[in-house]
Every structure is written in structure tokens, then in C-alpha cells.
Amino acid sequence: xxxxxxxxxxxxxxxxxxxxxxxxxxxxxxxxxxxxxxxxxxxxxxxxxxxxxxxxxxxxxxxxxxxxxxxxxxxxxxxxxxxxxxxxxxxxxxxxxxxxxxxxxxxxxxxxxxxxxxxxxxxxxxxxxxxxxxxxxxxxxxxxxxxxxxxxxxxxxxxxxxxxxxxxxxxxxxxxxxxxxxxxxxxxxxxxxxxxxxxxxxxxxxxxxxxxxxxxxxxxxxxxxxxxxxxxxxxxxxxxxxxx
Amino acid sequence: xxxxxxxxxxxxxxxxxxxxxxxxxxxxxxxxxxxxxxxxxxxxxxxxxxxxxxxxxxxxxxxxxxxxxxxxxxxxxxxxxxxxxxxxxxxxxxxxxxxxxxxxxxxxxxxxxxxxxxxxxxxxxxxxxxxxxxxxxxxxxxxxxxxxxxxxxxxxxxxxxxxxxxxxxxxxxxxxxxxxxxxxxxxxxxxxxxxxxxxxxxxxxxxxxxxxxxxxxxxxxxxxxxxxxxxxxxxxxxxxxxxxxxxxxxxxxxxxxxxxxxxxxxxxxxxxxxxxx
Numbered sequence: 001x002x003x004x005x006x007x008x009x010x011x012x013x014x015x016x017x018x019x020x021x022x023x024x025x026x027x028x029x030x031x032x033x034x035x036x037x038x039x040x041x042x043x044x045x046x047x048x049x050x051x052x053x054x055x056x057x058x059x060x061x062x063x064x065x066x067x068x069x070x071x072x073x074x075x076x077x078x079x080x081x082x083x084x085x086x087x088x089x090x091x092x093x094x095x096x097x098x099x100x101x102x103x104x105x106x107x108x109x110x111x112x113x114x115x116x117x118x119x120x121x122x123x124x125x126x127x128x129x130x131x132x133x134x135x136x137x138x139x140x141x142x143x144x145x146x147x148x149x150x151x152x153x154x155x156x157x158x159x160x161x162x163x164x165x166x167x168x169x170x171x172x173x174x175x176x177x178x179x180x181x182x183x184x185x186x187x188x189x190x191x192x193x194x195x196x197x198x199x200x201x202x203x204x205x206x207x208x209x210x211x212x213x214x215x216x217x218x219x220x221x222x223x224x225x226x227x228x229x230x231x232x233x234x235x236x237x238x239x240x241x242x243x244x
Numbered sequence: 245x246x247x248x249x250x251x252x253x254x255x256x257x258x259x260x261x262x263x264x265x266x267x268x269x270x271x272x273x274x275x276x277x278x279x280x281x282x283x284x285x286x287x288x289x290x291x292x293x294x295x296x297x298x299x300x301x302x303x304x305x306x307x308x309x310x311x312x313x314x315x316x317x318x319x320x321x322x323x324x325x326x327x328x329x330x331x332x333x334x335x336x337x338x339x340x341x342x343x344x345x346x347x348x349x350x351x352x353x354x355x356x357x358x359x360x361x362x363x364x365x366x367x368x369x370x371x372x373x374x375x376x377x378x379x380x381x382x383x384x385x386x387x388x389x390x391x392x393x394x395x396x397x398x399x400x401x402x403x404x405x406x407x408x409x410x411x412x413x414x415x416x417x418x419x420x421x422x423x424x425x426x427x428x429x430x431x432x433x434x435x436x437x438x439x440x441x442x443x444x445x446x447x448x449x450x451x452x453x454x455x456x457x458x459x460x461x462x463x464x465x466x467x468x469x470x471x472x473x474x475x476x477x478x479x480x481x482x483x484x485x486x487x488x489x490x491x492x493x494x495x496x497x498x499x500x501x502x503x504x505x506x507x508x509x510x511x512x513x514x515x516x517x518x519x520x521x
Contacts, residue, residue, distance in 0.1 A: 022409045022475075082332030083304040084264035168300060168307035208362040211309040212296035212345045221349060221361040 001097050002117060006110050010056040014102035017043065021098045034079075043099050045074055050103045064107060065153060068129055073145045075126060076133035083134065089118035092127035100126070122160050132156060135173040150177045155194055162198060165205045172210045172218070176201075179222040188233055196229040245271050246372075258373035261434045264331040268372070270297075271326045274342060279319045281344060285365050286357035292347035293365065295323050303335020303374065314347055338372040381451075382412055385427070388420040398426040399447055401454045407464060407477030414476040417451060442518060449517040455483055456511060460497045467493055487514035 005013060019039045034042075053059055053067040085091060096104035096116035104116050104125045114120045121127040136147035151159070159176060160167045167173060176197075185193055201210075204225070210218055245252040247269035255270070262268075274295060282291050296312035310327040325342065344366040346358050353359045393400050397420055404414035419426050429436065429443035436444060459465045459480035471477030488496055488510075500507045 022406065022413075082264065083306055084332050084335045087304045087335055163305060168305055170306075171308060204360065207358075207364055208360050209296070209298055209309075209341075209343050209345050209364055209367075210362050211298045211307060212294060212312055212343055213347070213362045214312070217348055217361045224349065224360075 002113055005097065005101055005105060005116075008105075010102050010106050013105055014056070017101055018098055019043075021094065039099055042075075042078060045078060046071060046100055046103055049074055050106065055103060055106050058109075059106075067107070068153060069148050071126070072129035072133040072148055075130045076137065076145070079130070081130070086127070086130050086134070087121070089121055089124075089127070092118035092121060092124045092130075095126050096124065122157075122163060128160065132160065135160075135167065135170050136177060137170070138174065147174060147177045147181075150181050151194075155191065158191075158194060158198055162202055165202050166198060169211050171215070175210070175215065175218045175222055178219055179226055182223075183226060183230075185230070188230065188237075193226075193229055193233050196233055197226050200225050200229055247271055255370060255372060257371070262331070262374045264334060266331045268329045268331065268334065268338065268374075269327070270329075270340070271324070272342065274323045274325065276315055276317075276321050276323055276344065277319070278315055278317050278321055281365050285346075286354045287346070287350065288353070289318065291350055291353075293344055294347040295325070295342070295344050297325055297327050298341045298343060299329055300339040300341075301334040301374075302337040302339070304333055306333050308333070315344075334374055336374060338374055339369065340372065341367055341369045343367045382416045383419065383430075384416055385419050385421050385430075388418075388422060391418075393418070393420070395420075395422060398423040398443075399450070401451050403455065403458050404476060405462065407459075407462060407469070407471060407480065408475050410474055411476050411479040412474070415455075415479075417447075445518050449512055449515045452483065452487065452515050453508060453511045455480060456487065456496075457500060459484060460493070460500050465493065487511065 005016075008016075019036045047055070049070050050056075050067060053063040053070075059067070079086075081091070093116065096118070101116075105111065107125050108115045111125070114123045115125050118124040118127050121131065133145055133148060136145065136150075138144050138147065159173060166176070180194070180197075201222075208221075210221070213221065246255050252271060276293075276295060278293060279289075281287075281293060282289060285291075292314065294312050294314045296309050298307065298309045300307040308329075310329055311325055313323055313325070315321050315323065329338075343364055346361060346363040346365060349361045350357070350359050358365070388397055388400075389395050399420060400418045402416045402418060406414060419430055421427055425439070425443050426447065429440040429447070432440045433444065465477065465480065469477060469481075471481060484493065484496065496507075499510070
């Protein structure tokens with residue numbers, strides 16, 4: 001399907017969108033099955049959202065970034081899935097190839113296979129966004145998805161790519177985002193500091209169990225690590241930036 | 245220890261009957277020699293220490309700590325850990341670590357001593373495999389009062405007429421949560437009582453009968469049909485072959501049409517209803 005779909009126009013993909021497929025399966029046991037009405041509602045919500053960002057016409061990089069943030073929240077809040085379900089690549093392949101092929105191939109024109117097949121969920125057009133929303137979700141907050149916008153996609157991918165060590169723990173991811181949001185980098189290169197910060201956390205992870213700390217202590221420790229990173233970057237590249 | 249129905253059992257290596265609606269409850273007691281822990285790490289007597297449980301699930305890729313207990317004693321302390329982990333967050337291999345960590349920064353600690361909050365002073369790891377390799381029958385618990393099925397029915401097998409569809413998407417056994425006997429039988433399936441065995445055997449027989457009759461009533465179901473692996477047609481072919489080896493589909497169809505009551509009994513015999521297993 002993917003090889004064919006890569007060559008089709010968005011309008012044709014829209015005509016091929018459906019709610020069922022002969023190869024679609026459900027987990028043997030688990031929660032309530034998503035019915036046709038649920039899937040139709042999800043398609044409507046995502047297509048509506050995409051339309052607001054230029055779909056089906058070509059869109060700018062900024063528009064696609066903003067669409068990602070909004071659709072992450074829509075998928076996470078609207079699909080009523082638990083992590084055990086969202087870890088199944090088949091769910092995401094169904095979304096990209098059957099339910100929303102037009103939106104998937106609009107978001108990533110002529111994509112490599114993993115963007116739609118979910119052979120790697122951390123790269124899937126929709127799956128990566130559900131997980132991004134899940135990792136930052138704070139149920140007690142007025143805006144539970146508020147942290148979604150703290151890091152840009154490329155920056156967040158730096159955390160998510162280190163999935164096992166850093167991106168597996170919502171507790172740690174949220175603390176990283178809080179620490180980052182409180183930081184004033186001045187004129188330092190954001191990507192360079194973030195990369196250095198995450199590398200330091202990665203190096204510490206065999207000896208330090210961040211998940212065993214409460215949020216306040218964790219934040220204080222991460223603050224020290226990020227300031228060490230800033231000092232190291234500044235030592236390499238003397239600059240006049242101010243640290244917040 | 246694993247806690248099942250308030251009964252504690254030693255942690256097994258795997259839970260083949262687990263599914264993600266089942267939370268994991270674990271208990272253990274750890275005797276912590278706090279003094280030795282601090283001395284061994286070169287920490288001062290007032291160094292804050294906490295004991296925590298951290299789990300990682302390979303199936304979901306998630307990690308979390310459901311329990312952390314600061315240790316206040318100066319010498320030894322017995323710490324009871326009691327954790328419940330939501331099954332919805334789990335899958336695959338569950339890696340459980342019990343860790344003792346430095347619970348705050350100690351910037352003034354000796355150069356060879358841990359200084360960072362979260363530094364590991366002691367850790368112990370064990371594993372629990374949560375899913376078996378055996379195929380599971382697609383199953384859901386529903387309240388028949390909210391469906392078109394009779395409120396007092398025990399179960400219903402939904403099965404698609406499309407024999408080319410994937411089995412796991414084309415078939416679903418619904419259990420009525422209002423029916424206590426059926427609910428108890430499935431709840432106790434890992435350790436069934438005599439009554440549960442009888443109920444499960446009856447349901448198994450009825451599901452087999454429904455599937456066989458569904459296949460035989462389908463005009464496209466035949467020996468010459470070429471169903472792809474894991475389709476409903478392939479599953480039904482395998483079931484009919486298993487229950488009635490060497491008998492043609494045409495013969496079976498005639499038996500069902502001409503002597504339906506006798507054919508139903510043949511299916512009971514083929515599945516060994518109320519047999520030992």
C-alpha cells in the first residue's frame with residue numbers, strides 16, 4: 001500500500017480513506033474496540049485540524065509544526081488509548097494507511113516507510129505525536145498539554161531518540177522540560193546546549209536513578225546538570241550570554 | 245512477592261495469562277543497614293537516603309517509580325514496599341529494580357563519595373515476563389444490558405461473514421458481565437474451580453459449534469478455497485480439520501442440514517465436552 005500511496009495525489013488518498021480493512025485486527029483482550037463511529041469522528045477531527053493548517057494544499061514548515069502540536073493533543077485526548085495499546089505499531093499503520101492516508105501523506109509527502117508503517121513508532125507521523133503528548137501530559141494542570149510547546153520537534157526528538165535512557169519516563173521528561181523552560185540561554189546555541197545536557201544525563205544514567213527522586217529534588221539536580229553544561233559550552237565558545 | 249487475590253506468592257519468571265487489564269501488585273520487605281550503607285559510600289551520618297522501586301516495561305517502553313520511601317533511621321530499618329503498577333502501562337518484559345539512592349545533593353561530600361541526588365548506593369533487579377507466546381482468543385467483557393443481546397445471556401460470539409478478513413479482527417467472544425457464572429469462570433481461568441471448568445467447557449463447545457456451523461453455512465467455504473494465513477477462512481478450515489479429520493466439507497454440510505441435533509452432539513464429542521481438559 002505504501003509504495004502505491006507514495007505516488008498518489010492527496011485527493012485520491014482521501015477517496016481511499018476508510019474505517020475498516022481486511023487485514024485490521026484487534027488485540028485478543030483489552031479495552032473497548034473502536035467502532036466505525038469512533039473512527040469516523042477521529043478522522044473528522046484530524047482532517048478539520050489539518051485543514052486549518054493548509055491541508056490538502058502544500059503547507060509551510062511552521063504550519064506543519066503547529067499542526068503537529070495540535071494533533072498530538074487531539075490524538076492523545078481523543079483516542080482513549082492506554083500505553084499498552086499505543087505501543088502496537090499496527091494501530092499507527094492503520095491510522096496512516098487506512099483511516100487518514102491523505103493527512104499522513106500531506107504531512108510527509110513521499111515519506112520513507114517508517115513514517116507511515118510504524119516500524120519505528122518514534123518516527124511515525126501520528127504515533128510519535130501520541131507518545132510525545134503522553135510523555136508530557138500533566139493531568140492536574142489547567143492545560144495538561146502545556147509542555148508540548150516547550151521544545152521544538154527536532155529538540156524533542158533528541159530526547160525521544162534516547163528513549164530507553166531518558167524518553168521512557170514521563171517523570172524525567174517533564175522534569176527536563178521544566179528545567180529547560182526556566183533556563184535563559186542568552187546567546188548560546190540552544191541545540192548545542194540541549195545536546196550537551198542530554199548527553200550528560202545519558203552518561204549519568206547508569207549511576208543515577210532519576211526516577212527515584214521526587215519532582216523537587218529531581219528539578220534541583222537537573223538544574224545543576226544543565227548549568228554544568230552551559231558552563232562547558234561557554235568555556236568552549238566564550239560568549240556574552242546570560243544564564244537565567 | 246506477587247500479590248494475587250490478596251494471596252502472596254513468590255515472584256514467578258512469567259505470567260502467561262496476563263493481559264493489560266490486570267494490574268501488577270508486588271510486596272517486599274527490605275532490611276536496610278543504613279549505617280553500613282552510608283559508611284560504605286563514604287557519606288556523612290546525616291546523608292539522606294531513600295529506597296525506591298523502579299519498573300521498566302519493554303512492551304510499552306515506559307519506566308516509572310510507583311514507590312519511594314525516605315529512610316530516617318540511623319542504623320537499620322525494615323522497609324515494607326507495596327506497589328501496584330497499572331497493567332495499561334505494561335507489556336513484554338517487566339524489569340523491576342529496588343534501589344537505595346542518595347535522596348538529595350551532597351555537594352560537600354568527599355571526592356570519592358556520591359554527590360548527586362539519585363546516586364545509586366544499592367540496587368537489586370528482577371524480571372517478570374508478562375505475556376505468553378500462546379495465541380489468545382479475542383475476548384471482551386461487556387454489559388449485555390447496553391447491547392442488543394439478551395440481558396440474561398452468558399456470551400455471544402461475533403463472527404464476520406468475510407472469510408478473507410484477519411481472524412483477530414473478524415471474531416470476538418463477548419462475555420456478559422451481568423452473568424456471574426460466565427464472569428467467574430473467566431476470572432478464575434488460571435485456577436478454575438470444578439464449576440468454572442464446566443462453564444468454560446460449555447462455552448468452548450458452544451463457540452466451536454458456532455464457528456463450525458458458520459463455516460458450513462458459508463457458500464464460499466470449501467476445500468478448494470485458498471485462504472491466506474491468519475484469515476478467518478484459514479482459522480475455520482483448521483478448526484474443522486481438527487474436529488473432523490478426514491471428513492469432507494460437503495459431508496459435514498449434509499450432516500448439519502439433515503440431522504442438526506445429531507451434528508451438534510458430534511461437535512460436543514469432538515471437543516470432548518466436560519473432558520479432563
